[in-house]
Amino acid sequence: MNKIAIIGDSTCDLTPELRKEYDIDYCRMIISWRDKEGKEVETFASLDWEVISHKDYFDMLASGVRVITAQVTEQEYDLVFKRHLDAGQDILYISCSSALSASVKLAERLVKEKYSKEYPDRKIAIVDPLNSCMAQGSMLLKAREMANAGTKLEDIASYFMEHRLEYNQVATVENLDTLKRAGRVKASKAFFGNLFGVKPILISDAIGNNYAIEKQKGRRNALLRCVQMVKESVVKPEEQTLWISEAECKPEDLDLLIGKIKEEIPFKEIRVVPMGPIIGGTTGKGTVGIYFVGKKVEVIGN
Numbered sequence: 001m002n003k004i005a006i007i008g009d010s011t012c013d014l015t016p017e018l019r020k021e022y023d024i025d026y027c028r029m030i031i032s033w034r035d036k037e038g039k040e041v042e043t044f045a046s047l048d049w050e051v052i053s054h055k056d057y058f059d060m061l062a063s064g065v066r067v068i069t070a071q072v073t074e075q076e077y078d079l080v081f082k083r084h085l086d087a088g089q090d091i092l093y094i095s096c097s098s099a100l101s102a103s104v105k106l107a108e109r110l111v112k113e114k115y116s117k118e119y120p121d122r123k124i125a126i127v128d129p130l131n132s133c134m135a136q137g138s139m140l141l142k143a144r145e146m147a148n149a150g151t152k153l154e155d156i157a158s159y160f161m162e163h164r165l166e167y168n169q170v171a172t173v174e175n176l177d178t179l180k181r182a183g184r185v186k187a188s189k190a191f192f193g194n195l196f197g198v199k200p201i202l203i204s205d206a207i208g209n210n211y212a213i214e215k216q217k218g219r220r221n222a223l224l225r226c227v228q229m230v231k232e233s234v235v236k237p238e239e240q241t242l243w244i245s246e247a248e249c250k251p252e253d254l255d256l257l258i259g260k261i262k263e264e265i266p267f268k269e270i271r272v273v274p275m276g277p278i279i280g281g282t283t284g285k286g287t288v289g290i291y292f293v294g295k296k297v298e299v300i301g302n
Helices: 016-022 054-062 074-086 103-118 133-148 153-166 177-182 219-233 251-264 277-283
Strands: 004-009 024-027 030-034 040-044 068-070 090-094 124-127 167-172 198-204 210-217 241-246 269-274 288-293
Touching: 004 074, 004 133, 016 024, 016 133, 024 074, 024 133, 030 277, 054 277, 068 277, 074 090, 074 103, 090 133, 090 153, 103 124, 124 153, 133 153, 133 167, 133 241, 133 288, 153 167, 167 210, 167 219, 177 277, 198 219, 210 219, 210 277, 219 251, 219 288, 241 251, 251 269, 251 288
Parallel strands: 004 024, 004 090, 090 124, 241 269
Antiparallel strands: 030 040, 030 068, 167 198, 167 288, 198 210, 241 288
């Protein structure tokens, strides 16, 4: 059985340390913005933050700069996929949600029209997780564990297609400005009608959209509501790691969130990672996302 390459993309939020530890690769999306002189900057949406630091990126967003995001290119798929195919490896690619990015559709077309013909002896499985950030990231980590345990490629892919809606997201943002500029979150116009003090609660719904399911008055209330929603949905917390993706949140906000989770829910472990440039670019500075395995998501945003 060929070794299985586990591949994600820029929305998976896996740090360089985690990618190295679990031997996970990823395909880079594109981000662009205009600098202070009006010059357009275009670069890869790197999880290594070579071009701009995590702090500077989210400070830039907070200043009102709009970041444009773009899907993985064919050239990037060629670079990453062919590197592993040429090394004699099969591929499991867990993409960003198809509701958030067209990347997965391009990957499926390339597999059908190009890679399957150029590499007839290799297997490639693509999973649309209907999620992103550390829901996608934790799937990639588990996929590596399954592959290392000898699970076949097709069985790993089948597992995630069956269980993908059990990977829950509960998130909130510092303010609505970046959300409104990006226009990537499903919510009614009435939801954004009163900006003052409104803190939306975002989930990933059953078709893979980021959906503003409710709103709270004030940051503290929003964070505490997130904890309550995790408590209501989580399954077997003592057997899993809770992941938090954060976009330059205030330390006191993270302390409140983590402290309350520890009080209320007996997770085996809680780990915090920096939120990546793609999802963070649409939600803004102060966003915090919580990711865990729980009850199957059935909500579909209006």
